[in-house]
Amino acid sequence: MNIKDIIKQKRLECGYTMKELAEKVGVSEATVSRWESGNLATMKHTKIMLLAKALKISPAMLFDAPASPSLSLTQQEETHIKKYRQLDADGKERVDYVLNMEYKLANERAEKEEESLG
Structure with a gap:
């Protein structure tokens, strides 16, 4: 699953409109629309963290990466x-x-x- 699909799916699961998610992340509704359309080139690290928190997922889930199995610790x-x-x-x-x-x-x-x- 692509990032754009994960964002939209999780937004809908949380029951948020694009505007509500935008407010939670501190971006415009148009930005959320661009994310869900696949335009992620300008997505900042801090916004990824806020987006993951708003969608109640780990940041790794946005990249369709398993959180635990690939985790290596020092x-x-x-x-x-x-x-x-x-x-x-x-x-x-x-x-x-x-x-x-x-x-x-x-x-x-x-x-x-x-x-x-x-």
Whole structure:
């Protein structure tokens, strides 16, 4: 399935109009229409992330890629996951909070960089 088909299918499954999805992602309705028509050349990383969130899917699903089977982790990532699994609920909540904040900051930096590049 193509990205354009995935976007449209998931939008309809969520019950969104193009306008509603556009508002959730922060783009125009015409942009959503272009995405669903296959014009994805100017799709920014930050918009892919917001689109995936709005459609309640992983960004990998937009590219019809299986999320888990092809996932390869570094040794450090495996160690972090093992440590995370040993935490209690409060510890996991704190780690999740810090990770989400760092992720948000990284996206904001990327967005500013994209804006400065034009």
